[in-house]
Amino acid sequence: MTAFETVYFWPDLKKSFSEVYRVLKPGGMFMFxxxxxxxxxxxxWADRIDEMRILPIDEMTKILSDVGFENLQTATKGDYTINIRIQKPKGTV
Incomplete structure (x- = not known):
């Protein structure tokens, strides 16, 4: 499952990531x-688009961890974008 340049507009990140977690099969990956x-x-862009929110990466990773994701991996592209890959644990439902 992937999401590119959209999570800024998700109204409730914890709820949204919880739903991603729910629909992934055990061991499934999500990248955004x-x-x-x-x-x-x-x-x-965030200053010009009303509904756009950019959280610091430490807040984002805390939300992902709180939801239950593990094996967080990141790759940065310049000073602009970070790609995040996370996994639902294999032994979960």
Whole structure:
């Protein structure tokens, strides 16, 4: 499952990530791209788009961990985007 450049607009991240977690099969992976809060480009757009929210990466990873995801892996593309890959534990329903 993937989501690219959309999570800024999800109204309730914990609820939304919980739903992603629920529908993934055990061991399933979820990957999404997320603009870094420290990026001038992302701040530019967030200042101009009312519904756009960019959380710091530590807040984002806490939400993901609280939902139950594990094996968080990140890859940064310049100072702009981070790709996050997480997994639902294999022994869960």
């Amino acid at each position: 791209s997320y603009g870094l809060e420290s990026s001038a480009t992302m701040r530019y």
